[in-house]
Amino acid sequence: MLYRSAGKFIDSVLSLPSFTEVRETVEPDICVRFGHVPQDDWQDSLAIQGWHRIDDGLQFKASGIGAFRVDKNGARIVLDCPVEKRSEASAYVTGSALGAALHLSGSVVLHASAIATEHGAVLFCGPSGAGKSTLAASFVQRGYSMLSDDICALQIVGDQVQVQPDGRFLKLWQPAIHALGADAVQRDRVLGNRDKFHVDFASTHLTPLPVRALYDLAWATDGPPRVRPLSPGQAFATFVGHAYRPGLVAALGAQPAYFDTVTALQQTAPIQCLTRPVSLAELDFVVDTIENDLRDLGPKFHSL
């Protein structure tokens, strides 16, 4: 099966239900295969629990699922798990393993969701549970297209920093699906028995887009949604802090690439903090706030 994610073609022997299959004849950038991942003398050699550096790649373990090796400088993902765990393992292939593959191939990867606007890509950054996907889904409900969910691969092209499109479905918790009125497009569970599901809004932007704005998501205990500028130092720290697994950035010596990317980004896209209420009932108000901020920001690039 052939998929496309983060601008890469992925040939996988394992079904990856969070990705959309593509029908093209191309040389894949990443192959996903079953195989043996030695675990006998495993020692965590990185500052990340369960992760191990090997000659041309990385290995990691997912407790109760199996082990994964990402080698050939990110061109191959080897999966070692029992047959009955393969369905759950697919979430690790499309998450941690793909993230590692992108790092190894030299990409700058953020833990972010992105939407396409007429002025470029808008990124929402934050740790797991920050509400990235829910906020992106709220924009899709207003007619915007999804560009990427959870993983954003960035590339400097001329004077722009571009986000690679990603054909994956959004992952949303059940309450968010209800709040968004998206029950009709809910698909299968993401992992195990958790109430998190893939959601197919059938609205994905398929070409790279320059970044126009980046919001670091934070919760507010009270008050309305608010966009707050960050100092350059805060903006840089926010960007690197939201790398897809910051520990991998340091382990692979990729800090200079991240520094160069955020330096280029600062010329075209403000990095700001968005604080907003936790309540899903306030989502429309949050989207209004961001739309107003984007309107003030105006165009930087040619329209879509």
Next chain:
Amino acid sequence: MNHQHIRQKQSGVMAATMDDQAVVMELASGRFFDLDAMGVVIWAMLEQPTTLNAIVSALLTKYEIDEATCTSEVTTFLTQMESLSLIETQSAPW
């Protein structure tokens, strides 16, 4: 602070300038630091080995500031940079 010591930015440090501000990153720790306008000028001088006296002399030609205040502020800046391992200091060979 010895006025004749030679100071230069450390090799494991990256910096980016935006208008009259700059960000410095120490690669080993992943820490970031903001520089204001005067910090940007001093940081640019630290690309090459230089001394406190040379920095103060250069700033006196650029800003309307008295020498004592300038020396005090630059000394504070360099001391902070040293404590954060962003610059290295060597004894002058003279």
